[in-house]
Amino acid sequence: MPAIPTPAVEPSPTWLSLWREYELTLSVGGKSSATIRSCRSVVLTLARHATAAELEPADVTRAWMLDYLLRQKEARKGGS
Numbered sequence: 001m002p003a004i005p006t007p008a009v010e011p012s013p014t015w016l017s018l019w020r021e022y023e024l025t026l027s028v029g030g031k032s033s034a035t036i037r038s039c040r041s042v043v044l045t046l047a048r049h050a051t052a053a054e055l056e057p058a059d060v061t062r063a064w065m066l067d068y069l070l071r072q073k074e075a076r077k078g079g080s
Contacts, residue, residue: 003075011047014056019043 011019022043026036049068050060 003072006045007048007052009048009052011044012051012056015044015047015051018057019047 019040023036023040026039031039046068050057050064053064055064
């Protein structure tokens with residue numbers, strides 16, 4: 001479960017298309033349905049944050065990703 005609130009937006013069509021391609025790759029690679037569900041949760045949560053920031057997959061920079069991950073980490077401190 002994400003530590004920072006997930007924006008109440010649906011991932012953009014581009015993010016959803018990217019997920020479907022990745023899901024197919026995982027499935028063809030023999031990953032379990034539990035692994036695929038876990039990956040779906042993580043990817044689509046990230047996609048919602050990016051969509052809310054008006055970012056498509058090609059627009060996500062290393063700096064944005066690091067900021068997102070640091071915010072997730074900071075939000076978890078002391079919560080466990």
